[in-house]
Amino acid sequence: MKQRLEKLVERFGIPRLIIMAFVLALFILGSLTGLSTAQLLSASLVRFGMNGVLVLAMVPTITCGVGLNFGLPVGVLCGLVGALISMQLELKGFVGFISAILFSLPLAAIFGWLYGWLLNRVRGQEMMVGTYVGFSSVAFMCIFWLLAPFDNPELIWAIGGQGLRYTLTLDNHFGKVLNEFLLLKIGDLEIPFGLVGAFLLLCLLSQLFLRTKVGLAMQAAGDNPRFARAAGIDVPRMRSLGAMLSTILGAVGIIIYAQSYGFLQLYMAPLMMAFPAVAAILIGGASLARATVGHVILGTFLFQTLLTIALPVTSHIIGGDISEVARLIVSNGMILYALTRAGGGR
Amino acid sequence: MAQALRMQSITKKYYGTTVLKDVSLEVDQGEIHALVGENGAGKSTLMNVLFGMPVIHQTGGYEGEVYIGGQQVDILTPADAMALGIGMVHQEFMLIPGFTVTENIKLNREKSRPSLLSRFFGKSLEILDMEDMARDSRAALDKLGVGIEEWLPVAGLPVGYMQFVEIAREIDKENVRLLVFDEPTAVLTESEAELFLAAIKKLAQSGMAILFISHRLDEVVAVADRITVLRDGEVVGRLSREEAHLDRIAELMVGRRIERPSLPPRAKEPSDDDIILDIRDLMVDMPGERLNGLNLAIRRGEIIGLGGLAGHGKVAVANGIMGLHPAAGEVLKDGQPLPLNDPAEVLRQGLAFVSEDRRGTGLLLGDSIEHNIVFTSLQAQDRFLKEGFLPGSMLKLQDSAQIRKHALQMIKELDIRCRGPEQPVRTLSGGNQQKVCLARALTLSPEILFASEPTRGIDVGAKSLVLDLLVEFNRRMNMTVVITSSELAELRQICDRIAIIYQGRLVGILEPDAPDVEYGLMMAGGKRAGVS
Numbered sequence: 001m002k003q004r005l006e007k008l009v010e011r012f013g014i015p016r017l018i019i020m021a022f023v024l025a026l027f028i029l030g031s032l033t034g035l036s037t038a039q040l041l042s043a044s045l046v047r048f049g050m051n052g053v054l055v056l057a058m059v060p061t062i063t064c065g066v067g068l069n070f071g072l073p074v075g076v077l078c079g080l081v082g083a084l085i086s087m088q089l090e091l092k093g094f095v096g097f098i099s100a101i102l103f104s105l106p107l108a109a110i111f112g113w114l115y116g117w118l119l120n121r122v123r124g125q126e127m128m129v130g131t132y133v134g135f136s137s138v139a140f141m142c143i144f145w146l147l148a149p150f151d152n153p154e155l156i157w158a159i160g161g162q163g164l165r166y167t168l169t170l171d172n173h174f175g176k177v178l179n180e181f182l183l184l185k186i187g188d189l190e191i192p193f194g195l196v197g198a199f200l201l202l203c204l205l206s207q208l209f210l211r212t213k214v215g216l217a218m219q220a221a222g223d224n225p226r227f228a229r230a231a232g233i234d235v236p237r238m239r240s241l242g243a244m245l246s247t248i249l250g251a252v253g254i255i256i257y258a259q260s261y262g263f264l265q266l267y268m269a270p271l272m273m274a275f276p277a278v279a280a281i282l283i284g285g286a287s288l289a290r291a292t293v294g295h296v297i298l299g300t301f302l303f304q305t306l307l308t309i310a311l312p313v314t315s316h317i318i319g320g321d322i323s324e325v326a327r328l329i330v331s332n333g334m335i336l337y338a339l340t341r342a343g344g345g346r
Numbered sequence: 347m348a349q350a351l352r353m354q355s356i357t358k359k360y361y362g363t364t365v366l367k368d369v370s371l372e373v374d375q376g377e378i379h380a381l382v383g384e385n386g387a388g389k390s391t392l393m394n395v396l397f398g399m400p401v402i403h404q405t406g407g408y409e410g411e412v413y414i415g416g417q418q419v420d421i422l423t424p425a426d427a428m429a430l431g432i433g434m435v436h437q438e439f440m441l442i443p444g445f446t447v448t449e450n451i452k453l454n455r456e457k458s459r460p461s462l463l464s465r466f467f468g469k470s471l472e473i474l475d476m477e478d479m480a481r482d483s484r485a486a487l488d489k490l491g492v493g494i495e496e497w498l499p500v501a502g503l504p505v506g507y508m509q510f511v512e513i514a515r516e517i518d519k520e521n522v523r524l525l526v527f528d529e530p531t532a533v534l535t536e537s538e539a540e541l542f543l544a545a546i547k548k549l550a551q552s553g554m555a556i557l558f559i560s561h562r563l564d565e566v567v568a569v570a571d572r573i574t575v576l577r578d579g580e581v582v583g584r585l586s587r588e589e590a591h592l593d594r595i596a597e598l599m600v601g602r603r604i605e606r607p608s609l610p611p612r613a614k615e616p617s618d619d620d621i622i623l624d625i626r627d628l629m630v631d632m633p634g635e636r637l638n639g640l641n642l643a644i645r646r647g648e649i650i651g652l653g654g655l656a657g658h659g660k661v662a663v664a665n666g667i668m669g670l671h672p673a674a675g676e677v678l679k680d681g682q683p684l685p686l687n688d689p690a691e692v693l694r695q696g697l698a699f700v701s702e703d704r705r706g707t708g709l710l711l712g713d714s715i716e717h718n719i720v721f722t723s724l725q726a727q728d729r730f731l732k733e734g735f736l737p738g739s740m741l742k743l744q745d746s747a748q749i750r751k752h753a754l755q756m757i758k759e760l761d762i763r764c765r766g767p768e769q770p771v772r773t774l775s776g777g778n779q780q781k782v783c784l785a786r787a788l789t790l791s792p793e794i795l796f797a798s799e800p801t802r803g804i805d806v807g808a809k810s811l812v813l814d815l816l817v818e819f820n821r822r823m824n825m826t827v828v829i830t831s832s833e834l835a836e837l838r839q840i841c842d843r844i845a846i847i848y849q850g851r852l853v854g855i856l857e858p859d860a861p862d863v864e865y866g867l868m869m870a871g872g873k874r875a876g877v878s
Contacts (some may be wrong), residue, residue, distance in 0.1 A: 214740040217725055226707040230670055230699060231722040232690030247644075290712075 013285050017336065019302050019330075026306070030313045038188035040309045046179065047304035049195035053202055053253035054277040055300045057282075061126075062291035063210065064242025065222030065235075066119055068281075071130035071243075072274035073138050074163035075116050075250020078108040080141075083255055083264055084164070087173050087260075097259055104251040111156045112247025114242030127288075131274075138271045145266050168264040175262045195260060200297075202252070203310035207293045209245075213326075218242055221291065262297045279303060279331035306330065348375045349416055350555030351396075351432075351840050356410035357390055358402065358579075365391050366408070366579045378546060380570035384430065384599055384655070384834070384869075386455040388579040391512060392804060393526060397427045397434060398465065399827040415523065431523040433516035435530055441508055443501035448476070450500050451515045457482070467760040486514040489552065490545040506538025510545065517549065519566040524555040531562060532648050543569050559841035561655050563870040575599055596866020600834060607800045609840065610821045614649035616842060622826050623667075623684075623794060628675035629850075630659070630666030638850030639675070644794070649820050651837030651858075652830040654847035655869055660830050661702050663847070664796035668692055668699040670707070679794075693726035698792035700783045702799035702830065708783045709771050718782050723789045724749075730813050756785040760815065777808025784815055813840050834865060 002288050009017065024065035031037045054072065061069040082104025086096045115133060122129045146163035150156060154172070155164055155172020169175070181194030209215045220228040228235050256272070281291055310326050358366040366388045373379040383389050394402050395412070398421035398856040402408060411418055414430045421427050426435075441450050457479050458464075458472035474491040483496040492510050496504070500511060509530060516525055527546070531539040539562075547569060549874050550556050560566050566573060567590050575583040575598040583598040623644040630637040644650055654660040666673035669689035677684040685691045701707040710718055724730045730749050731742035753767040760781045764774060769857040771782055780800060787795055797816060801809040819825045819841050831837050845855045846868040853868045 110349050126596045127854070208734070208743070209741075209742050211743070212734055212741045213724065213731055216744060217719070220710060220721065220725075223712065224706075226670070226703070227710055229689055230668065230701060230707050232693045234690075 003282075015334070016283065016285055016298070016302070019306060022310070023069070023302060023306050026309045026313050030309055033313065033316050035316060036188050036313055040312065042188070042190040044301075044305040044308045045190075045259060046192055047308045048301050049178075049192055049199050050257045051253075051276065051304055052196075052199035052296065052300045053249055053256050053278065054255075054273065055280045056199075056202060056206060056293070056296050057249035057253055057283045058277055058286070059206055059248070059291050059293065059296060060218070060242040060245035060335050062281075062286060062288065063215075063222050064162055064218045064239045065225065065289075066116075066126045066130075066239055066242055068242070068278045069130060069156060069250075069290050070127050070274045070275075071115055071119075071133040071137075071245045071277065072246070072250045072277060073134035073270045074111055075247035076109055076254040076270040076273045077137060077141050078111055078247065079104045079251035079254035079258075080264060080266060080270070081107055082216070082251060083258060084148075084150060084155065084168075087127055087155060087168070087170075087264075088150050090152070092173060094174070094177050097177050100174065100255050101252055104255065105248060107249035108248040109244055112244030113240055114246060116243030119243055120239055122237045134274055135271060140267065141270075142267050164266055166265070166267055168266070170259060170262055177259055178256060179260050196258070198256065202249070203293045203297060210293075214238075214241070250336060275335065276303070276331055279334040282334045282337070303330070349373075350375045350377075350414070351557070352411075352416075353392070353396065354411045356392065356395055356408055356412075358388075358395060358408040358644050360405055360521050362679055362727045364579060366395070368842040369410075369579070369581050370577070371574055371581075373555045373557055374525070375555050376550050376553045377571045378569050380552045380558045380560060380566040380573045381565055381576065382560060382573060382595060382599060383576035384832075387599075389576055390528075391579075392576070393434075393528065393559070396432065396526070397406060398423045403877075425738040428519075429521075429843055431521040433514055433522040433525045434521060435509075435512050435525065435527045439508055441500045441511060444499060446497050446498045446499050447494060447503075447514075450511055451486060451496075451518050452479045453515070482518055483514065486518040486712040489517060489549065490514060491548050492541065492545060504538070506534045506541065509534060509538070509542060513545070515737065516629065517554070522554070524557065525549070526557045526559070528559045529561065530558070531560065531565060534837050539565065561870060563595050563866070564872070566590075566595065567592055592867060592870075592872065593863050596836075596870065596872075597861075597863045598866075600862040600866040600869075612647065612821060615648070616645035616826075618643065618645060620646045622646040622677040622680060624681075625663070625667070626662070626676040626678070628677060630662040630667055630671050632659075632662040632665055632671040632672045635659050635662040635665075636850050637666060637673075637847075640847065640850070640852055642845055642852055644826060647820070647824050647826055648838055649827045649829065650814070651841035651844040652828065652847060653832075653834055653837050653844050653865075653869065656832060658848050659850040660847040661798050662850075664798050664828065667703075667877070668697065668796065668812065670699075670701075692728055693722065693790065696790075696793035698722075698790045698795050700780075700787050700795070700797040700800055702802060704776070704779055704783060704803070709779060711772040712769045712770055715757070715762065715764055715771055715774070715782055716749050718771050719753050719785045719789055720749050722786055727790065729789075746842060752789065757788070760785050760788075761811070775804075775805040775808075777811070780804055780808070780812055781815075784812065788819065791823070792825060794826045794828065796828045796830070799832065800829065801831065801836060809836070816840065827860045834869075 027037060030040055057067055057075060059070060061067060083100040085103040086100035091099050118133065119126045119129065139248035148164065152165060155168055157163055157165055178195045178198055179192050182197065184191040184193055210219065217233045218238045220231065220242065221233055221235045225235045280299040280303040281295055283303050286295040307327050349372060353371040356366050356369045369392060381389055395408050403422060404797065412421060412623045419430060457475045459475050461471060461473040464472040480496050486497060487494055490510055490513060494510060496530060516522055519833060531542060534542060543565060546556055553619045558570060571587050573585040573590050574581055575595060577599060609624060621643045625640055625642045628637060628640045634657055640663060652660045652663055660746050662671065665671045665679055669687050669692050673686045677686065679695055685694060720730045730745050732745040734743040736739045749768060757764065757767060762778050762781045764778060769778055800812050814838060816827050816829065820827045828838060829841065841858055843855050844858060850871065853871065856864055
């Protein structure tokens with residue numbers, strides 16, 4: 001019995017157990033202090049759905065052997081450009097949302113492939129190089145936002161009329177379209193089936209992809225490149241493909257994120273986008289070499305729930321806001337923990 | 347002459363397997379003593395005992411005694427060995443390229459004089475006495491009779507000179523009485539080797555005892571005063587300079603009566619009229635196993651063995667043809683050129699490979715048995731797939747039911763001992779892992795199967811099973827099998843012909859029942875008249 005319990009703990013991983021216990025404790029604390037558990041849960045579900053795809057974007061790179069995609073801002077930027085084009089063309093509602101995704105796809109494919117090409121040149125340093133690719137592309141795009149030929153008055157600075165604004169509201173475009181689609185209300189509890197469903201659908205597609213011929217080839221390329229080569233697989237190509245898929249998911253992810261948030265954030269906002277996603281998948285039990293869709297779902301849920309309920313609960317108890325601090329400690333601590341342990345949980 | 351080293355009745359077991367049995371060895375001062383034997387004969391183990399390597403003591407130590415200069419000693423660590431005046435010249439160079447010859451020779455034994463800082467902060471801040479160090483280095487190099495300038499940086503020196511620097515470092519140590527050379531000439535060119543042999547002769551004349559481990563029998567005969575031959579962990583011959591003939595040593599080294607089991611007959615014996623694979627001037631850039639222009643014609647339906655000593659390129663043949671290491675040259679299959687450096691195409695053309703690097707290249711260790719078995723076939727031949735949710739062959743889904751069925755059949759046919767097809771291959775024994783590799787190759791239904799070191803690292807029972815399987819593939823499916831092995835005995839058991847590779851080239855092809863002498867000589871690079 002004791003042995004079986006130990007085995008269970010080992011399989012599940014101690015960090016996950018601690019975080020779960022912590023989340024549970026926060027919920028209990030929250031209800032004790034009179035906060036509505038239903039509201040906390042609703043908010044958590046929204047956060048879960050809006051961040052999930054960005055976390056899912058980590059799976060292709062880990063699978064193909066590139067590691068965690070710290071260069072996620074590349075995908076995020078492509079998504080932002082897609083969304084801006086859709087807004088410039090005054091496309092509204094679902095049409096605007098879908099067209100934003102469609103506009104961003106070719107961009108994400110091209111830049112993702114280039115990013116993969118670069119990563120193939122720096123084997124063994126992918127995560128370090130990816131981090132700086134992300135940082136420098138964000139900086140570069142700051143110039144682009146100023147010079148880009150968008151002239152929809154809603155998008156550009158009101159005074160002067162040159163350059164895009166810092167934060168663009170999506171209210172008149174595709175804000176909340178997915179959040180309000182198939183929204184189920186039971187008393188205080190709101191379940192955003194549309195948003196969560198869209199995320200789970202993408203998870204399912206990813207899972208199916210991993211069982212296709214090319215998906216299997218990608219896993220082998222990540223697992224054991226020499227084995228893959230012996231089986232006739234073009235390993236660098238698989239790695240490029242992984243980076244490309246991750247970038248595409250990053251683009252789709254930010255559009256879903258933005259519609260839920262209600263705003264499009266430009267300039268320096270995408271800079272740190274990769275870190276919460278990385279932390280979430282690691283909390284879910286992924287390692288630098290292995291990640292499954294299950295890790296994504298569990299990790300996103302735990303991480304986002306933690307952040308969502310920590311804010312009201314702590315501010316209620318302490319009277320101040322330590323959620324931002326907690327977020328930084330948890331996310332960066334988790335990344336540090338995973339980087340020092342190459343193995344990771346299964 | 348005074349005795350420098352005596353190893354008396356050394357016996358060493360690794361986990362119940364005896365690797366050295368009652369081995370005795372004596373080296374006198376001023377003598378060059380050669381130790382020869384095939385790969386795996388026990389030479390390295392004996393040297394590990396002499397140097398007190400941790401691997402010996404972690405596995406239960408050894409039996410027998412070691413005497414240095416007539417005194418019985420216990421050598422428990424490499425530091426003990428060094429303190430007793432035993433020097434070792436490594437096979438790989440342990441030199442720092444950016445340092446000069448002097449700095450390398452004196453590394454960690456620098457001469458220094460006090461400085462202002464060292465008065466306060468201790469000896470590690472003393473100033474190096476470069477002049478004194480250079481003088482010592484010069485003396486050591488002169489002792490070897492080589493004219494390398496001691497101030498040159500090591501980077502850029504010819505390989506042979508690096509070897510000399512390595513030796514100079516050893517003889518510069520004041521107390522060194524016995525020098526051990528492990529395959530020192532393996533990386534040298536012929537003229538460098540000559541220089542080297544002259545140098546060690548000079549060293550021996552100055553009174554140094556030298557233990558010389560080599561595969562090159564001609565060198566051994568040329569310089570050694572006495573020769574000890576090891577085979578399967580036993581001393582099978584002690585020869586003095588007068589008795590030492592190439593033929594005699596070669597025979598002792600290889601010598602074992604091979605019982606060749608009667609193999610099943612074939613409808614049609616393979617012959618030179620029907621060549622399936624014609625290898626012409628194949629060059630393969632595989633680190634440590636370079637192939638420099640191999641010509642070999644492989645007959646359809648035969649089992650051909652590739653033999654030769656480690657480092658001479660025999661394993662590069664399969665790795666090069668399968669596209670795993672950069673290759674150049676020409677390979678014709680059924681008269682049509684086979685593309686080199688394109689693993690996918692080679693697999694499609696009906697060639698399969700069981701790698702010598704089982705855990706590295708051969709398996710997805712964390713993955714299940716069934717995936718390992720079907721993976722290559724699925725990728726290269728589009729088998730075990732079903733229509734997916736999107737068109738396109740790359741997006742076809744794996745057909746789990748078909749995979750399971752095939753895996754179960756293979757597990758039964760090849761007798762893979764496991765809990766089931768989902769067991770990760772990491773948890774299988776070496777022999778069963780090798781069977782999974784063979785099952786994968788078999789799943790490809792290849793015309794030609796390359797099996798590199800198929801029995802390496804697996805136990806005796808599994809060895810014969812693996813060999814039997816290869817014979818069965820050959821006879822039942824008329825599969826042409828190319829086996830690369832360091833164990834000549836197993837090649838001679840099942841092969842129709844055995845090609846011996848030396849320094850990246852073919853020296854000759856022997857019948858399995860050819861005399862031991864011929865094998866020994868060919869593996870040492872000697873060509874003989876009358877060899878087919």
